[in-house]
Amino acid sequence: MRNAFLFLLPSLLIAAIALAESHSGSSGLLLVANKGDNSLGIIDPIGGRQVAEVPEGGVTGHEIIASRDGKMAYVPIYGNSGVGQPGTDGNNLVVIDIAARKVVGNIDFGKGVRPHLPVLGPKNGLLYVSTELDKSITIIDPATLKIVGSVPTGQEQSHMFAITRDGRRAYTANVGPGTVSVLDLDARKVLAIIPVAPQVQRISLSVDDGLVFTSDVTKPQLAVIDTHTNKVKTWIPLPGLGYGSATTADGKWLVIALPLVHQVAAVDLGTMKVAHSIDVGMRTQEVLLAPDGQTAYVSCDQSGKVAAISLSDWKVKSVIDAGKGADGLAWAASTH
Numbered sequence: 001m002r003n004a005f006l007f008l009l010p011s012l013l014i015a016a017i018a019l020a021e022s023h024s025g026s027s028g029l030l031l032v033a034n035k036g037d038n039s040l041g042i043i044d045p046i047g048g049r050q051v052a053e054v055p056e057g058g059v060t061g062h063e064i065i066a067s068r069d070g071k072m073a074y075v076p077i078y079g080n081s082g083v084g085q086p087g088t089d090g091n092n093l094v095v096i097d098i099a100a101r102k103v104v105g106n107i108d109f110g111k112g113v114r115p116h117l118p119v120l121g122p123k124n125g126l127l128y129v130s131t132e133l134d135k136s137i138t139i140i141d142p143a144t145l146k147i148v149g150s151v152p153t154g155q156e157q158s159h160m161f162a163i164t165r166d167g168r169r170a171y172t173a174n175v176g177p178g179t180v181s182v183l184d185l186d187a188r189k190v191l192a193i194i195p196v197a198p199q200v201q202r203i204s205l206s207v208d209d210g211l212v213f214t215s216d217v218t219k220p221q222l223a224v225i226d227t228h229t230n231k232v233k234t235w236i237p238l239p240g241l242g243y244g245s246a247t248t249a250d251g252k253w254l255v256i257a258l259p260l261v262h263q264v265a266a267v268d269l270g271t272m273k274v275a276h277s278i279d280v281g282m283r284t285q286e287v288l289l290a291p292d293g294q295t296a297y298v299s300c301d302q303s304g305k306v307a308a309i310s311l312s313d314w315k316v317k318s319v320i321d322a323g324k325g326a327d328g329l330a331w332a333a334s335t336h
Helices: 002-025
Strands: 028-034 039-044 049-055 072-077 092-097 102-108 115-120 127-131 136-141 146-152 158-163 169-174 179-184 189-195 200-205 211-216 221-226 231-237 245-247 253-258 263-268 273-279 287-289 295-300 305-310 316-321 326-333
Touching (some): 049 102, 092 115, 136 158, 146 189, 169 200, 211 253, 253 287, 287 326
Antiparallel strands (some): 028 039, 127 136, 221 231, 295 305
16 A cells, blocks of 8 residues: 555646646636626636625726736726716726725726726836726826826727737727727827727737727627728628637737627637637626636626636636626736
8 A cells, every 4th residue: 555655646746736837827816897796806716716795885897907916906986887878977996905805095086087997007007097088098106096197099988998018009999989099108199090990899909019909899890900000901700799809928819708699709810710619608798818828717797707718628617606797807916
């Protein structure tokens, strides 16, 4: 028996190392904006369960971002409506201590601006927040929680945006106008407004920042914009209307939610065609790629779930119970 145990030791050690490596690649927490609960959900991605919900104290956060050290979450309080729809106009952003699970800070915009998406500048560490009713992106210093500037978008309903990896440019999806604004974040001005479709939703960038992707939500197609020419380069037909999307770290795939057909599609960026369609069985909303490059997390708002999709075989590997109206997703790095 003792010899048999010693024989098994190398295999057990290898398995333990592999398990530790797989867990370290996913080290951190998954955050979800539970719109219907007016709360921030905290999900253990390894255990596959929501471990806490933190009340935001307002109605309601749609999107979130975590600080670089994974300690704080920034949640703009948008209001009780959808983009371009009648309803309340949110005027603040709350700061949540993730470990303490409570609101520890607040930023007041001074008026109703419907603050929506928060993004951390990749170089300067400033916090950029889309402020729709002001037709701008507001700039906040996270260290002082003070507003330090703004960048005009030149368009209504600048709902979502993406920032280039050098932190110099931003591209906004202007929903009702159906345009994309190109912004110079250093000069704080509009460089171009690109006509795209009667109405667009969501936006993302390729890994090399050469392409912008936004969905035409009047037809099942994805616009591909060349950032060198600021013009639509091509259109990619989709199995259904597109929504949130994200590019894999290797630059090969664009993973995009298709809410009305309850699917997620994987676009091969080499061929600019849909190569995989994954049936999720729920209305899909936003896509977040895990830092380990192995999993795409997709929020499903109507069902209050988050689906975890394997990027190796394009299959749903688990479904996590979140909260009502699960929408925006963010990754909070481990502080250990």
